[in-house]
Amino acid sequence: MKEITARLWENKMYGTTYGKGQYRxxxxxxTLELNDPYAKYLLDFEEIADWFHFTKAPLHQQMAKNLDNIPENESGVFMTWLYRYEQGIKTAIGGYAALDLNKNRILIQVDDQDLQISEHWELPVRNCIARIPGKPTPALIATTLSELNSPQKPATNGGFIGRNKQLLEGLLNSV
Structure with a gap:
């Protein structure tokens, strides 16, 4: 399994407008960062219905069309499509991530054909503490790196239940 680190910041611009009728x-x-080969991916976690209905990239639109059912919002669960970020250019890839704050878990599926990466992770999410005043610190972090893993083993049953769990499995099969 490849080493991966996910860093999440609370979006302070959430709910504000960036155009007429356009809301953040x-x-x-x-961000998601893989070490070998190095790759960086951008994340924008939204409620499930917004994630599904407002896809931007044609690849993500095709993935959404392959789902059997329309996903529904689930309290505390957020989704994002993945975009590889290289030299200031964002490229849509065939992956997604699901954040479940009810179980403090993140599910990540990276299918990056250009870098020949096709991997899946389910990791515990931890809160971060700002140790250096004034230095930007993420709100949440999840990683496979051993120095950040706690001695406690997280629940392995996952927090994705019911219809949405079936939809996530459908996404894995559609890529």
């Missing part, structure tokens, strides 16, 4: 819907913004 991402509750958390963040």
């Amino acid at each position: 819907k991402a509750i958390y913004n963040g």
Whole structure:
């Protein structure tokens, strides 16, 4: 399994407008970083219905069309499509992530054909404490790196239940 780190910041612009009738819907913004090969991905976690209905990239639109049912909002669960970020350019890839704050878990699926990465992770999410005043610190972090993993084993049953769990499984099969 490849090493991965997800850093999430609370979106302080959430709910504000950026144009007539256009609202910022991402509750958390963040990054995913893989080490070998190095890759960085951008995250914008939104409520499930917004994530599904407002896809921007044609690849993500096609993935959404392949779902059997329309996903519904679930309290405390947020979704994002993945975009690779290289030299200031965002490229849509065939992946997504789901954040479940009820169980403090993140589910990540990266299918990046250009870098030949097709991996899946389910990781515990932890709160971050700002140790250096004035230095930007993420609100949440999840990683496979051993120095950040706690000695407690998180629940392995996951927090994605019912219809939305079936939809996530459908996304895995559609890529």
